[in-house]
Amino acid sequence: MTCILHVSDTHLDYRQYQNDRRRKDYVDAFNRVIDIAIEENVDAVLHTGDLFHDKSPSLGSQIECAEIIQRLKNEPSEEIPFLTIVGNHERKRDHQFVDYLELPNGHLVQLDNEDNTPFVVNDDVAIYGFDYIPKPSWESTNLTLTPPDTECFILVAMHQLFHPPVPEIMAQHNTEDVLDRFGINVDALALGDHHQREQTTVNGTQVWYPGSTEKTKEDDGPNHYVDILEFDGAELDRKARREIPTRExxxxxxxxxxxxxxxxxxxxxxxxxxxxxxxxxxxxxxxxxxxxxxxxxxxxxxxxxTVGRCSDARSKFEIDVDVVETEVENIDTTVDEELGVLDLSATAQEVEQVVRDLNTPKSHVRARADEVVAAAVPGSTPDEDLDGEDPVQAELPGDTGSATDGGENL
The missing domain is CATH 3.30.160 (Double Stranded RNA Binding Domain)
Structure with missing residues (x-):
């Protein structure tokens, strides 16, 4: 019997309402997840993205996160591997923060890899993973899976919004189309990004979101969970849930x-x-x-x-205009979606990521972008113009500027 705990969207370092106690609530919820993993004596913990709320979490949050994950390694019986992918909130252009967490822990496993090979648990479950894929890169990303060496349950972890089970108006992609791109039969999709608990079956493949471990928006449900997956050989024998206590x-x-x-x-x-x-x-x-x-x-x-908020619905004024209400959960994601409708080349996409990367000093952006263009054009150098044009402007349709993560949702 193989047992795996599935958790997602822990959003560590989220200082909701600019309140330190709310920030600690997210840490407490993650600690409770690890408590459950140890209590259930699981063989692995699977995290499907947005471990952190932001692509530049504070040093204190990185240390807290590493210490919490370290509890899995300190188990006297046997260390529990922590399997993870990168979500849209924490996605960076080059190295991810989980890269640094991986160094001292050793048992933290990043599932996304160039060959799309799985991490196999007890010869029963082959787990594949893809970091969050922005819309401009979706069609060009290779989703073809390398088959496992032995017959086992095949599970793919992703951080995307798929319909079904996400309502079509919210979804980024169609689930059936995604399954076709894997190239092999997949038994289950374990997903992150949607903070509500959802599940369905598409062409015989089980698809589910466990939801977030804490309330990040007012319309998030009152209850938050992790999933306990029990496998008997290559079959998913039982899928149960454990509730995470959260502030009311x-x-x-x-x-x-x-x-x-x-x-x-x-x-x-x-x-x-x-x-x-x-x-x-x-x-x-x-x-x-x-x-x-x-x-x-x-x-x-x-x-x-803990937090007191007030809104006033009274108004003496009527404004005769059409108002479109929208909620920007993550500016980077919104920009990705807008770029997805443009026919950008791979080089333009990479340059765009350089421009938006907050960890690249502004004084270095031009040089980094020139390097990308030079690498894509044989015989050119970083200082060369393309047909007399600015190398950046030659690829980018307009100035994208820089974006920051719009963390506050409420």
């Missing part, structure tokens, strides 16, 4: 009325709830009486909430 979110709607002190009304309504230690979001509606959001947030802090 509370949403309170207050309909203000005329003729009553608004502060006193809000105090009475808040007293009807147990708000201590919770993330509380109050929405004001009703009469246009004199009370501010900051007053409400002060009342919440007085009651010991």
């Amino acid at each position: 979110f509370l949403f309170i709607d207050i309909d203000l009325v005329e003729g009553v002190s608004p502060v006193e009304q809000i105090q009475r309504e808040l007293d009807a709830y147990d708000v201590q230690g919770k993330v509380v979001h109050v929405t004001l509606d009703g009469a246009d009486v004199n009370v501010t959001k900051s007053q409400v947030e002060d009342l919440l802090r007085d009651r010991g909430v």
Whole structure:
């Protein structure tokens, strides 16, 4: 019997609401994941991306993460390998932060490799992995899998939005098309990126998302889990879930009325709830009486909430314009999607990544981009122009500028 724990989207170093206690909540959730792995005596932990919330996590978070993963290696019975891929939030152009985590730990395994070969657990499960693939690179990425040496259960780990099970309007790609590109029959797709728990079967292949380990957006579900996969030989015998305790979110709607002190009304309504230690979001509606959001947030802090937020739905103004509401979870991902509609060459895609890489000093961007173009054009040098044009402008359709990760979602 082989047992694997599947976790995804832990988003370490996310200081949600600019609150240090919320940052620690993500660390606590990840620690609980490792507790469960040890309790269940699993043979491996599979993480399907967004271990970190940002491509440049703080040094403290990197140390915390390494120490938590190290607990798997310190098991007295046998060390538990930590298998991982890189998600869209943490993706960097060259080396990933998991590269540095891998050095002191040894048992951390990056599944993505040039030959698309698997990591085999107990001769029962062959696990393949692909780091997050931005839309401009999707069609050119080789997804053909190298078959395992022995007959076993074939599982592919990816960090993408596939339909089904993700709703078509949210999805990046069609699941059936993805399965066709693997070149061999795949028994299961273990996915990350979607923070809701979802599962389905496509042409006999099991497909699922375990969801995130913490609440990153208000519409995330109240419960968060990891999956425990049990294999009997080359068959998935049992798929169970273990819940990760998370801080409670509370949403309170207050309909203000005329003729009553608004502060006193809000105090009475808040007293009807147990708000201590919770993330509380109050929405004001009703009469246009004199009370501010900051007053409400002060009342919440007085009651010991972890985070207190207030929004005011009252308005005397009507604006006759079409407003498109959108939520940018990750600016890099959004840029990738927009670039996906352009017919960029491979060289242009690589130059674009240089321009957007925040770890490349601005003074070095031109030189790095010239190197990319020179490598793609035989006989040229980094300083040469292409047909009299700026090498960067010759490939890029316009100035992309630089982007940062829009971490705050709420």
